[in-house]
Amino acid sequence: MTPGKWVRIWNERLPDVPLELVQVSAAEAPDVLRDGGADAGFLRLPADRTDLSAIPLYTETTVVVVPKDHLVAAFDEVSAEDLADELVLHPLDDTLDWEHPPGQPAIERPATTADAIALVGAGVGLLIVPQSLARLHHRKDLTYRTVTDVPESRVALSWREDATTDLVDDFIGIVRGRTVNSTRGRRAAASAEPQRKQPAKGGAGQKAAGGKPSGKSTGKPTGKSTGKPTGKGAARRGSGSPKAGKQGGKRGKPRRRP
Incomplete structure (x- = not known):
């Protein structure tokens, strides 16, 4: 194998975790994995896959x-x-x-x-x-x-079925071409910080992040501009004239001229 590209990506994403390469023959690789001599390895198929998981990668010329x-x-x-x-x-x-x-x-x-x-x-x-x-x-x-x-020789990435650790999952993601944002490794998921939900800007009826109404912009009746009756006649509108109530009420008798 020539895993230089995968090693480089590993070192970029996990610089605090050394990746050691162990060269073994194709015949030895399955037993090295079973004995714990390596956490993951590349097998040439067909091979004895007892107790091993494997993902076929490609067929070699x-x-x-x-x-x-x-x-x-x-x-x-x-x-x-x-x-x-x-x-x-x-x-x-x-x-x-x-x-x-x-x-x-x-x-x-x-x-x-x-x-x-x-x-x-x-x-x-x-x-x-x-x-x-x-x-x-x-x-x-x-x-x-x-x-x-x-x-032709088929190549597969393999690891012990009972040893699918977070680091093994990270390595699988790198070999399979997952980006740093799409990696499904549990280490990456555990270290990611949850994003806070931002409150919407302005406008009546919006809630703060905690769900509690805040201030006069919540839609709660607060005065003459809310549609609440405020005296005689029809409800006033914020831009109406103070005389709108009288004009909207019952008309009186016309006054006679002297």
Whole structure:
């Protein structure tokens, strides 16, 4: 694996929590998780997932590792059939799901992928591996090309089912591309401060944050402008004339002229 991007994001979001990387082989990874040697890890599927949770992440390109002066290096990609006459090494820690790789088998199987890479460098055969392993074992005298029509390696993020801690959940969020605002980790949620509800501005009938009516802007009758009868005749309006009440009452008899 090449987890540099995820490590950088972790250090930005959780600078107070060191993240230690432990390199193990694909065959060892499930047992390292079960034994508590790591809190989370990357598995190559298929793998024994007893007592482990796993989230498939992606499928990796399969490549053939060859010397730089090999004929295969002249092409962008080759097929399994193109390698039929080549000696193809099959290490015991092979991570691809097949019993027999294409090409001609070697008399003995190398113990590890690293041993097989050394043999390719010595001009003894070729090696088919996931692309990340070709990068991991990069040598100046070797190169690799995509191989079609062969199995591909699936990669998953895994952790113990009974050990889904807050930090593990944070790491899952980073690997799955959650932003700092959308992370569902419980540590982030617990540390977030609740926002206070702001009271609305102005206007009658609004309530303060605590729900208690405040001041004369609450709609409570407070005087002549509320529509409450204040004397004879009709109710006054705030902008009305003091004589409006008389004009709105019963009209008297006309006075005679002398």
